[in-house]
Amino acid sequence: MHNDEAEVDHDSTINEARLWRDNGWTARVIKNEDDEGWAVEMIKDGESEPALVGPWTMGRDKKNPKPLDTPAFHTLVKTASEVIRRHEQQLHADLHKSVTVNTATASITVNLDIVPDEDDPYATLSAIDENGEQIAEVRVAPNFKLTRSSASDWIDAEYRKPR
Template identity: 70%
Template sequence: MTDTAFSSPETPETLHEDRLWRDDGWTARVIKNEDDDGWAVEMIKDGEAEPALVGPWTMGRNKKDPKPLDTSAFNTLVKTASEVLRRHEQQLRAQLHKSVTVEAPTGDGELDITLDIIPDEDDPYALLTALDSLGEQLAQVKVAASFKLNKASAEAWVENEFRRPG
């Protein structure tokens, strides 16, 4: 079977075999473990080229062949792989989105200053945004993706009447 079968944008049909299960948007494939004599299982989300999870797989009773996949194992693998993806997305979001709170210059409340990095391959940049206490956008400017948002830089931007930082 070719790798393209696992990254097709089409919805693959359900398949339940000893070493290959495809169901519910996921493919589990039992493979030879490259690091030792054992077996591994990889979980690939439909439409993705890379596995979300690769882990050791249990040997069968003959201590030579892998244990066959079954519904319970597949459901556990889906749950684990989904959690890995969720954590990865949270980590990526934390890297690309920063936020600090500063006092409004008028003294009536606080402002949320956010920095959202846009990781474009050719021209990465970030959007620096000021929101009032009601969540209304007061200002937004495009800055370098390397802009460091902290309390001091946010306060300086507010004091400079939201002009693009130099």
């Protein structure tokens, strides 16, 4: 965050050539550090890092950036929102794993839910029966590898905490 923006009123709408704020988002046209051109960064209110940084079009004078406008802003919001959604989906996929094991008597779903706590990360291994009832749960290391084989071993060990 830039020093001159420490106190930003996120409720105010701004529609300027290089700064546009509306609907919980701020678009800022900035000098592209990698080349001679311009870039645009999209920052969601309350976040310190941009959700999206991308190239921005030069204006007609081939020196200054094209001014922001309503259609461009809406497209940027849509794109930045999609980037955040994909990131959240990936994070969810990284933290929640599930396998189903068919035993001689039942089909058991084993879930691994990782809690990425900075001080004490851990994971929970749980077993769910065909009726959706939880039949076991143990705390495991956050780096526990859930595979069909490790799930079967846990079931075979009568849900005792894996080593």
